[in-house]
Amino acid sequence: MAENKIPYKIYLEEDEMPKAWYNVRADMKNKPAPLLNPGTHQPMTAEELGGVFCEELVAQELDNENPYIEIPQEIRDFYKMYRPSPLVRAYCLEEKLGTPAKIYYKFEGNNTSGSHKLNSAIAQAYYAKKQGLKGVTTETGAGQWGTALSMACSYFDLDCKVYMVKVSYEQKPFRREVMKVYGASVTPSPSMETDIGKKINAEHPGTTGSLGCAISEAVEVAVKNPGYRYVLGSVLNQVLLHQSVIGLETKAALDKYGIKADMIIGCAGGGSNLGGLIAPFMGEKLRGEADYEIIAVEPASCPSFTRGVYAYDFADTGMVCPLAKMYTLGCDFIPSANHAGGLRYHGMSPVLSQLYDDGLIKAVSVEQTKVFEAAEQFARVEGILPAPESSHAIRVAIDEALKCKETGEEKTIVFGLTGTGYFDMVAYEKFHNGEMSDYIPTDEELAKYRAKLPDVK
Numbered sequence: 463m464a465e466n467k468i469p470y471k472i473y474l475e476e477d478e479m480p481k482a483w484y485n486v487r488a489d490m491k492n493k494p495a496p497l498l499n500p501g502t503h504q505p506m507t508a509e510e511l512g513g514v515f516c517e518e519l520v521a522q523e524l525d526n527e528n529p530y531i532e533i534p535q536e537i538r539d540f541y542k543m544y545r546p547s548p549l550v551r552a553y554c555l556e557e558k559l560g561t562p563a564k565i566y567y568k569f570e571g572n573n574t575s576g577s578h579k580l581n582s583a584i585a586q587a588y589y590a591k592k593q594g595l596k597g598v599t600t601e602t603g604a605g606q607w608g609t610a611l612s613m614a615c616s617y618f619d620l621d622c623k624v625y626m627v628k629v630s631y632e633q634k635p636f637r638r639e640v641m642k643v644y645g646a647s648v649t650p651s652p653s654m655e656t657d658i659g660k661k662i663n664a665e666h667p668g669t670t671g672s673l674g675c676a677i678s679e680a681v682e683v684a685v686k687n688p689g690y691r692y693v694l695g696s697v698l699n700q701v702l703l704h705q706s707v708i709g710l711e712t713k714a715a716l717d718k719y720g721i722k723a724d725m726i727i728g729c730a731g732g733g734s735n736l737g738g739l740i741a742p743f744m745g746e747k748l749r750g751e752a753d754y755e756i757i758a759v760e761p762a763s764c765p766s767f768t769r770g771v772y773a774y775d776f777a778d779t780g781m782v783c784p785l786a787k788m789y790t791l792g793c794d795f796i797p798s799a800n801h802a803g804g805l806r807y808h809g810m811s812p813v814l815s816q817l818y819d820d821g822l823i824k825a826v827s828v829e830q831t832k833v834f835e836a837a838e839q840f841a842r843v844e845g846i847l848p849a850p851e852s853s854h855a856i857r858v859a860i861d862e863a864l865k866c867k868e869t870g871e872e873k874t875i876v877f878g879l880t881g882t883g884y885f886d887m888v889a890y891e892k893f894h895n896g897e898m899s900d901y902i903p904t905d906e907e908l909a910k911y912r913a914k915l916p917d918v919k
């Protein structure tokens with residue numbers, strides 16, 4: 463089809479939407495390493511995982527064989543309320559940059575939670591309901607995941623207990639109240655409701671909490687209360703599987719107009735949106751059917767891929783969760799003040815870690831103020847106010863488009879725009895007032911945390 467016929471927004475009809483998720487592990491020659499029991503260092507069995515996670519989700523977590531897993535009708539019906547998400551041709555940005563590159567972005571911010579996290583939240587809530595559970599527990603930092611899960615749980619009438627890092631609970635009241643609108647109970651962490659919370663409060667009076675601590679509390683509550691399980695919004699194989707809906711829709715929309723992407727870019731925190739966006743494209747690459755340049759973008763202040771090591775590490779600071787082999791900075795690593803809350807995790811999805819180790823994806827790290835410059839440039843021409851996390855991908859998409867301007871290459875660049883930034887205005891304010899730091903950890907600092915990695919043979 464002629465170039466000028468490509469619409470500003472490419473939508474799919476309801477019957478063109480994916481009916482199955484795509485499991486990229488099925489096509490990987492080198493499978494991601496299994497989760498290990500933190501006590502015995504043996505691979506976690508389905509039975510052991512079943513004490514913490516829902517049965518069906520455990521099956522998905524361990525499934526390295528089936529390429530397609532049907533999306534249950536109930537989930538597809540829910541997806542229809544806010545999907546397909548648009549694939550937008552960034553004509554205005556291209557013009558502003560004066561680039562011959564063709565830029566597309568897949569926008570996941572068109573739902574109340576404001577991000578892609580709802581794609582997996584609804585799936586996890588569905589399987590919990592189907593198993594006859596009463597409810598689920600989880601942790602949240604800035605609140606994107608907690609909000610998405612609250613929405614999903616209210617839809618299926620499940621109880622939702624969210625442990626929110628205390629400093630965010632106090633400083634970010636808006637997402638906390640959105641969660642309550644959807645009926646979730648939100649507890650500042652560390653709380654006095656759990657053994658681990660009491661212990662941490664006794665050892666560190668007045669602590670404002672951490673994500674690792676909130677995870678430990680949520681897991682404890684799930685394990686101790688009959689009818690409850692723990693759910694997680696990123697990193698796990700099952701979450702990447704659910705997020706493949708992003709990539710499948712993107713591919714269907716591109717195919718509809720005969721467009722072939724050259725480069726796919728996404729921000730990477732725990733790796734779920736990037737893993738989902740690239741899934742079907744990576745499948746083609748693994749099967750030798752097509753080639754794509756794939757770029758993961760991370761903050762220079764939390765550089766898991768670009769400066770971490772590929773090793774087994776704890777998923778949480780409480781060290782109660784299974785060990786995962788991943789690119790990691792060490793589970794005690796706490797990044798400097800960085801306003802992309804969703805990109806502050808110390809590790810990276812085991813699936814993406816293996817693909818990166820095999821040289822199938824690249825990674826770059828970018829500094830915070832450069833990210834906000836790109837965010838504003840994008841907002842002013844494309845209209846959308848982007849989340850700080852998403853703006854990492856915008857930064858690199860703009861940089862790549864500017865390279866094309868120099869070389870004259872007409873590359874087709876696709877990037878993931880994971881969410882909106884309405885709840886991140888304090889970060890934008892800091893940027894405007896010139897108060898934003900670009901602190902990058904030194905090699906010595908990183909070595910200190912690396913030395914504490916668990917010894918796994």
Ligand SMILES: *Cc1c(COP(=O)(O)O)cnc(C)c1O
Pocket residue numbers: 576577578579606607695696697729730731732733734735736804805849851852880881882
């Ligand atoms: C959570 C979040 C991310 C990062 O998480 P991934 O699992 O790496 O995708 C990115 N963007 C937004 C808007 C988020 O809320």
